Amino acid sequence: MTALPQWMVPPRAEGWFAEDLDHLPEAPRHTELIDGALVFMMSPQRWWHGHLVTMLTVALMQQVPDGVSVGREMTVRLDARNRPEPDLLLTTLPYEEDRTWFAPEDVQLVVEVVSPESAHRDRTVKLHKYAAAGIPHYWCIEDENGAPVVHVYELDRPTGAYAPAGIFRHSLKRPVPFDITLDLDALTP
Template identity: 55%
Template sequence: MTDLPEWMRPPRPEGWLAEDLDHLPNAPRHIELIDGSLILTMSPQRRWHMKIIGALQQRLAEQAPGGHEVDREMTVLLDPKNRPEPDLVVSTTPYEGDQTWLPAQDVELVVEVVSPESEQRDKKMKPAKYADAGIRSMWIVEQEADDAVAVSVYELDDVTSAYTRTQVARGTLKVDLPFPIEVDLTTLAP
């Protein structure tokens, strides 16, 4: 067995911290930090997944009011040991070219497009962390039969500090949070 690359060795016994992600020489592009552990996306992305992310990013950007940015595959700093990378993020963080992460307090919506290899993280682990960080809205996007798109919309419940599903959209997605959005889901998949 070959030696591990230097970037895979934790800098301290208790694991990684969020700021460590910016100092990993020669590391793969997609790395998340969950509970102080590095999560690498090593499997190839499916074309459906990439098309849906691109189309949704475009629709969100077209409808976003001033002061909102729509970013793709940008990590979100939740706390010192958690910096996940949602597929899409809508935030009020002003654009800064060298920025590598977004602060959770500026994030208004996270979107996870589920892949077979990330299903457990996208549907179980990440929603709890996003809710704990106070992110108001989350969408989970899934592929149905014949490449159809279904979007589960979640909003943060102030009493329980957990997400409540408010709808499962098929055909047309229409929401008021974080701002009025309407998307014809039938136009997303090729």
């Protein structure tokens, strides 16, 4: 058996912490921290996923109001042991070239585009963790025969959990976190 590369060995007995991600330059792109464990994409990314994320980024950038920015593939430091990387997020912070993560209070919306290898994390683990961190809006986008289907959730502040706010096919119109209108059919070829 081959020894693990040094960067894969946790720096302490308790495992990994959120700040450790900034000191792992050898780690694969898209490395996340979930419950103190490193999670990185090992399977090749599907073209559908990448294309959808790109088109959605452009569509949202055309609609965001002043003071809101679209971030792509940036981690959110939920707590000391969790730093997931949503496909997209909307933040109220201005662009800062050296930023490597966002705090939950600076994020209005997180978007996960479900891949076969991330399905469980996107549908359950991240759904609960983003809500517990207080992020007001969560979209989980599924592939339904090549077409995007957006499952929209809003944070119910009294319970600290997400409440379903709709399932959208073909088009999406939402008044929060700002007025958003999307032609979902136009996001994929």
